[in-house]
Amino acid sequence: MTWLMIFALTAIVFFNRYVFLSPNIQVRLPTFLEKMLKYSAPCLLTAICLPIIFFDGHQLRNMANNAYLYAAILCVILAVCRVKIIYNVIFSLLFFYVLQYYLSV
Numbered sequence: 001m002t003w004l005m006i007f008a009l010t011a012i013v014f015f016n017r018y019v020f021l022s023p024n025i026q027v028r029l030p031t032f033l034e035k036m037l038k039y040s041a042p043c044l045l046t047a048i049c050l051p052i053i054f055f056d057g058h059q060l061r062n063m064a065n066n067a068y069l070y071a072a073i074l075c076v077i078l079a080v081c082r083v084k085i086i087y088n089v090i091f092s093l094l095f096f097y098v099l100q101y102y103l104s105v
Contacts, residue, residue, distance in 0.1 A: 049072065052068060053066070053068040053069055053072050054066075054068075054069070065103045067096055067099035067100045067103050068096070070095070070096075070099055071092050071093075071095050071096035071099065072092075074091070074092055074095050075088060075092040078091060078092065
């Protein structure tokens with residue numbers, strides 16, 4: 001059952017990537033669907049990141065000592081200021097690790 005699920009998911013992902021990204025296949029999506037798909041990546045990223053930022057297992061993190069929250073805020077500020085993505089990731093990670101070190105001491 002597990003192998004069947006892995007192969008089925010592999011086929012679905014390959015099919016979706018091939019159909020929409022292959023230059024040989026001309027697939028034109030409706031305008032409203034293209035507009036909706038522009039929001040899918042931020043929505044997915046938010047759904048993945050929010051539990052990590054605000055929860056430690058099944059408990060709510062202490063907001064005063066939450067290095068995850070402060071690093072996420074810095075990351076959003078840098079993104080709004082149009083800092084290049086690689087610099088944004090580097091600065092946010094450095095800020096997170098420095099905060100993690102000082103808040104845990």
